[in-house]
Amino acid sequence: MKRADELTRAVEAVLFAATEPLTVDAIATHLNGATGVRAVLEELAADYAGRGIELVRRGERWQFQTAADMAHLLRRDRDEARKLSRAGIETLAIIAYHEPATRAEIEAIRGVQISKGTLDVLMEAGWIRPAGRREVPGRPLLYATTPEFLLHFGLASRRDLPGIDDLRAAGLLDPIDLAMEHAGMLDDDDVEVENGDEEA
Amino acid sequence: MKRADELTRAVEAVLFAATEPLTVDAIATHLNGATGVRAVLEELAADYAGRGIELVRRGERWQFQTAADMAHLLRRDRDEARKLSRAGIETLAIIAYHEPATRAEIEAIRGVQISKGTLDVLMEAGWIRPAGRREVPGRPLLYATTPEFLLHFGLASRRDLPGIDDLRAAGLLDPIDLAMEHAGMLDDDDVEVENGDEEA
Amino acid sequence: MDAEPATLTLELDGWEGPLDLLLALARNQKVDLKQISILALVDQYLTFVEEAKTLQLELAADYLVMAAWLAYLKSGLLLPRDPEIEPSPEELALRLQLRLERLNAMREAGARLIARDRLGRDVFLRGAPEGLRVVRKAVWQAEIYDLIAAYGRISARSRPVMHIVANRPVMTLDEALNRVSRLVGTNIAWSTIESFLPEGAVGIFRKSALASSFVAALELARQGRVELRQKSPFAPLYLKAPDAGAAA
Numbered sequence: 001m002k003r004a005d006e007l008t009r010a011v012e013a014v015l016f017a018a019t020e021p022l023t024v025d026a027i028a029t030h031l032n033g034a035t036g037v038r039a040v041l042e043e044l045a046a047d048y049a050g051r052g053i054e055l056v057r058r059g060e061r062w063q064f065q066t067a068a069d070m071a072h073l074l075r076r077d078r079d080e081a082r083k084l085s086r087a088g089i090e091t092l093a094i095i096a097y098h099e100p101a102t103r104a105e106i107e108a109i110r111g112v113q114i115s116k117g118t119l120d121v122l123m124e125a126g127w128i129r130p131a132g133r134r135e136v137p138g139r140p141l142l143y144a145t146t147p148e149f150l151l152h153f154g155l156a157s158r159r160d161l162p163g164i165d166d167l168r169a170a171g172l173l174d175p176i177d178l179a180m181e182h183a184g185m186l187d188d189d190d191v192e193v194e195n196g197d198e199e200a
Numbered sequence: 201m202k203r204a205d206e207l208t209r210a211v212e213a214v215l216f217a218a219t220e221p222l223t224v225d226a227i228a229t230h231l232n233g234a235t236g237v238r239a240v241l242e243e244l245a246a247d248y249a250g251r252g253i254e255l256v257r258r259g260e261r262w263q264f265q266t267a268a269d270m271a272h273l274l275r276r277d278r279d280e281a282r283k284l285s286r287a288g289i290e291t292l293a294i295i296a297y298h299e300p301a302t303r304a305e306i307e308a309i310r311g312v313q314i315s316k317g318t319l320d321v322l323m324e325a326g327w328i329r330p331a332g333r334r335e336v337p338g339r340p341l342l343y344a345t346t347p348e349f350l351l352h353f354g355l356a357s358r359r360d361l362p363g364i365d366d367l368r369a370a371g372l373l374d375p376i377d378l379a380m381e382h383a384g385m386l387d388d389d390d391v392e393v394e395n396g397d398e399e400a
Numbered sequence: 401m402d403a404e405p406a407t408l409t410l411e412l413d414g415w416e417g418p419l420d421l422l423l424a425l426a427r428n429q430k431v432d433l434k435q436i437s438i439l440a441l442v443d444q445y446l447t448f449v450e451e452a453k454t455l456q457l458e459l460a461a462d463y464l465v466m467a468a469w470l471a472y473l474k475s476g477l478l479l480p481r482d483p484e485i486e487p488s489p490e491e492l493a494l495r496l497q498l499r500l501e502r503l504n505a506m507r508e509a510g511a512r513l514i515a516r517d518r519l520g521r522d523v524f525l526r527g528a529p530e531g532l533r534v535v536r537k538a539v540w541q542a543e544i545y546d547l548i549a550a551y552g553r554i555s556a557r558s559r560p561v562m563h564i565v566a567n568r569p570v571m572t573l574d575e576a577l578n579r580v581s582r583l584v585g586t587n588i589a590w591s592t593i594e595s596f597l598p599e600g601a602v603g604i605f606r607k608s609a610l611a612s613s614f615v616a617a618l619e620l621a622r623q624g625r626v627e628l629r630q631k632s633p634f635a636p637l638y639l640k641a642p643d644a645g646a647a648a
Contacts, residue, residue, distance in 0.1 A: 004250065004251050004252065007254070009250075009251060009267060009270065009524055010252060010270060011252065012251060012252030012253055013252035013253065013266040013267060013270040013273065013274060013524075014252075014273065014274070015434065016252065016264070016524070016526055016527070017266050017268055017274055017524035017525075017526070017527045018527045018528070019528050020528065021526035030273065031273060048207075050204065051204050051209060051210030051212060052204065052208070052209035052210060052211070052213035052214075052216065053212055053213065058522050063528075064216075064526070065530070066213045066216055066217045066530055067209065067213055070209060070210060070213035070214075073210055073213055073214055073217075073230065073231065074213075074217050074530050074531070074532055074533060075532075075533045075534075075535055076213075076230055076232075076532070076533070076534050076535065077534075077535050077536075077537050078534055078535065078536050078537065079537050079539045080536050080537065080539065081539050082538045082539065082540055082541065083540075083541050083542070084540050084542040084546070086291050086550070088540075088542075089542050089546050089547060089550040090550045090551075090553070090554055092542070092550075093547050093548070093550040093551035093554065094551070094554065096547065096551075097551055102380035108557075109554060109558060110554060111554075111557060111558055119440065121540065122540075124538065124540070125538075125540035129539075133644060134314045152542075153542075153543075153544040154544060155544070159299055161548070161551075162548055164555065167548065167551065167552045168582060170552075172548065172549055172551075172552030172553075172556075200519070210422055216526065216528060216529070217529055217530040217531060217532055218531070219529045219531045219532070230532060253408075263525065264526060265519070265522055265523050265524060265525055266524045268517035268522060268523050268524075271521075271522035271523065274522070274524055275408050275521060275522055284514065286416070286510075287416065289510040289511070289513070289514050290506055290507055292510065292513070293506045293507075293509040293510035293513055294506050296513065297506065297509055298497045298508075301592065309499075309502050309503055309506055310416070310417075310419070310420075310503060310506075311416075311417050311418065311419025311420065311499065311503060312416050312417035312420070314418070345598070350622070351519055352518055352519045352520070353513060353516045353518060354516055354517050354518065354519065354523060355516075361509070361513070362509065362512040362516070363508075363509060364509075364511060364513065367505055367509065370505075372501060372502055372505040373505075376495060376498045376499060379498050380494065380495065380498070383494060385555070
């Protein structure tokens with residue numbers, strides 16, 4: 001950087017430490033009535049042009065600020081992976097299979113109320129969108145999935161979602177108690193046989 | 201001023217906008233993992249040397265601040281009410297030059313007990329902190345300085361403490377028993393006797 | 401610090417203990433602390449304490465203790481050296497000098513430290529920094545399997561379900577009672593409970609038979625129609641018909 005004379009250095013320091021933009025007079029007063037402050041300011045503004053810091057004039061007041069094209073650096077987005085809650089994934093599944101669906105319809109299928117937050121999260125994730133209103137009393141809002149939804153779940157279209165028969169074949173429709181029993185029985189059997197061997 | 205490349209401008213902008221000193225890592229993270237930040241910092245520090253604003257390193261952190269020789273224009277004495285007592289200043293110096301130090305070591309050098317308030321004031325100022333215990337009978341608490349201490353007193357590191365090299369070379373940071381050994385006036389047996397005498 | 405001895409008496413309260421006072425006196429000798437005369441220093445200290453007494457100033461006990469110790473040191477330094485006395489007066493004198501040097505060093509270091517250009521007093525940070533912000537953005541994650549499984553779960557929950565109790569291979573308690581009481585009569589020696597199970601019983605049926613036979617054995621034992629023996633928990637359980645005498 002260019003060597004700076006004492007007045008320039010003083011103006012630089014005063015402006016840097018100031019909590020608000022300063023007029024030429026205010027700067028001069030701060031520097032015990034120094035003259036030539038305006039010229040120094042013009043020079044400094046030129047000096048800093050193209051750096052990460054710039055000296056700008058706002059009306060009659062001057063201030064240092066972060067270069068305008070560097071503003072995006074002051075705000076950094078950090079992605080945080082978060083897993084969808086059980087209510088979230090169920091709500092999404094119902095919309096995907098039944099779309100478009102109103103909130104009341106989703107609740108009827110789930111058998112539980114859904115909070116507003118659940119729909120908000122799905123909307124924030126970009127997976128559902130409002131899709132008009134159902135023309136019934138109260139005109140409730142309809143929800144449908146988005147192209148991002150298909151993209152995220154690797155589906156060419158909603159028709160790629162497995163149907164009820166596929167789900168049954170995959171054991172995903174088995175009542176929970178029976179499925180548990182199957183698993184439990186098998187385990188117990190194995191244990192039984194082993195114990196028997198040991199005792200023998 | 202010299203034209204600056206984009207990384208230099210970015211580092212400049214981030215440090216300028218920051219409300220606290222930043223480590224090299226923190227800057228790099230903010231710039232989405234940019235490399236070469238350390239080199240840029242060294243360059244920038246050289247760039248700004250002699251201006252009214254300086255880029256300085258305090259411990260592992262970097263910050264812009266006004267040049268020290270501008271103090272006469274900017275000095276604010278608002279804090280004079282909280283002026284440190286002599287006991288406070290000496291205790292801080294002893295901890296800084298000997299760190300880590302126990303309370304008994306501080307008292308041995310000062311020749312008087314230190315009141316609890318003295319350490320509290322230094323701790324409240326954020327200049328000292330407890331730093332583990334010395335593994336001797338009684339396991340006394342150790343005190344050391346903090347990064348804020350370096351920041352406040354404008355030290356890049358503890359090696360920059362005024363006169364520390366001379367004091368160390370003169371043996372003035374060594375315990376008295378060690379100095380006595382050097383003077384050839386002490387056998388090991390004398391150590392016990394001495395401690396009692398010191399209190400006299 | 402460089403006050404004359406005359407003013408020292410008046411500023412007694414200003415000293416932080418005898419060592420502090422000694423250092424002030426030593427610095428009055430206006431020589432490097434390495435060169436100070438300990439004897440002269442002792443004299444100055446003792447004079448100071450005497451003056452304070454004359455002026456009837458109340459001296460803290462530690463000042464008097466130090467005075468006594470210094471008087472002892474002085475006599476040791478002046479008298480012909482007795483090699484028996486440990487530590488030697490010279491050693492004590494050196495030690496005192498080293499302590500004064502160290503206190504002095506730290507006092508000067510403290511003064512230099514506090515006189516530095518300090519942040520917020522002499523040196524300033526930017527007055528109005530924009531600040532750096534980190535905005536956390538949630539990236540929601542879910543797998544296709546989670547989605548399908550969730551739908552399966554809902555369907556299973558909401559779909560009308562017909563509950564059918566499966567016909568399971570079991571041995572009822574009555575059956576077990578009959579079987580065990582019949583078999584135990586034919587067996588005089590101790591036999592494991594497993595030996596009472598039907599031949600070739602496997603899987604669920606074997607489990608059921610074992611459980612029922614166990615309960616049956618307990619019931620028969622209660623009625624005094626069978627004796628049970630087990631060495632320790634989970635050890636094999638043995639059954640046998642009661643001795644003819646006892647049964648009668």
